[in-house]
Amino acid sequence: MSERKSNPDRDDSERAFFGRRKGHKLRQHQAELVDHLLPHLSLDIEGEAPASANEIFDPAADDVRLEIGFGGGEHLAAEAQNFTTTGFIGCEPYVNGMAKILAQIEAANIANIRLFAGDAAELLAWLPKASLSRIDLIHPDPWPKRRHWKRRFVQDRTIAAMARVLKPGGEFRFVCDIDDYCAWTLMHLARSVDFVWLAERADDFRLPWDGYTMTRYGRKATREGRKAAYLRFRRL
Numbered sequence: 001m002s003e004r005k006s007n008p009d010r011d012d013s014e015r016a017f018f019g020r021r022k023g024h025k026l027r028q029h030q031a032e033l034v035d036h037l038l039p040h041l042s043l044d045i046e047g048e049a050p051a052s053a054n055e056i057f058d059p060a061a062d063d064v065r066l067e068i069g070f071g072g073g074e075h076l077a078a079e080a081q082n083f084t085t086t087g088f089i090g091c092e093p094y095v096n097g098m099a100k101i102l103a104q105i106e107a108a109n110i111a112n113i114r115l116f117a118g119d120a121a122e123l124l125a126w127l128p129k130a131s132l133s134r135i136d137l138i139h140p141d142p143w144p145k146r147r148h149w150k151r152r153f154v155q156d157r158t159i160a161a162m163a164r165v166l167k168p169g170g171e172f173r174f175v176c177d178i179d180d181y182c183a184w185t186l187m188h189l190a191r192s193v194d195f196v197w198l199a200e201r202a203d204d205f206r207l208p209w210d211g212y213t214m215t216r217y218g219r220k221a222t223r224e225g226r227k228a229a230y231l232r233f234r235r236l
């Protein structure tokens with residue numbers, strides 16, 4: 001993992017970005033996709049954001065969802081194919097993950113995905129207010145050691161950033177197989193005035209929601225005997 005240069009506008013003592021950026025060498029076709037297809041699908045957050053996130057898509061999307069840290073892109077690609085009038089923004093700093101989603105976009109001719117190859121906190125800061133109907137964070141890097149907790153994606157600051165971009169009634173969905181990170185997330189969301197946890201009974205968080213596509217890290221957790229929690233929070 002490589003540490004990102006600090007952003008003068010962000011207090012890195014509250015949240016630091018430690019995303020993976022490079023992994024094993026890309027195969028030739030993967031490298032071509034990164035060089036030639038990614039630039040067409042990439043969001044340029046140096047420029048001004050459109051007034052509505054729906055306009056990021058052509059034709060304009062009915063509504064827009066974001067998946068943070070999509071890894072191999074299994075969940076993102078499946079959702080985009082199941083909801084073709086919804087626009088999906090996938091955020092992943094790991095170049096091998098980008099190559100994988102690009103291969104799926106090319107193979108299935110998926111038209112409703114746009115990508116950002118960087119830190120989701122920067123993307124959240126760029127997106128227009130109240131522009132998303134849902135944000136998914138699936139098996140985020142767990143950072144189990146206490147001294148690394150500040151590296152976890154879920155922090156008061158990122159919760160506020162998600163609240164800003166979600167529409168009222170929109171959802172933040174969090175999937176994780178590390179009990180301590182689930183408790184951390186519940187504790188942080190509970191003290192946010194912007195969200196309410198949607199669970200009414202244990203099965204609401206012990207079981208995935210309808211149509212959920214298992215990811216690589218989800219399968220790994222199952223293989224290793226860890227059960228994931230599926231937490232849904234509604235933006236008030």
Ligand SMILES: C[S@@+](CC[C@H](N)C(=O)[O-])C[C@H]1O[C@@H](n2cnc3c(N)ncnc32)[C@H](O)[C@@H]1O
Binds near residue numbers: 141
């Ligand atoms: C444990 S992997 C899970 C990947 C995938 N969601 C899955 O379930 O298989 C966590 C992913 O989050 C990405 N990531 C870490 N920090 C991030 C950040 N600040 N913004 C966006 N993605 C991030 C990592 O590069 C990594 O691919």
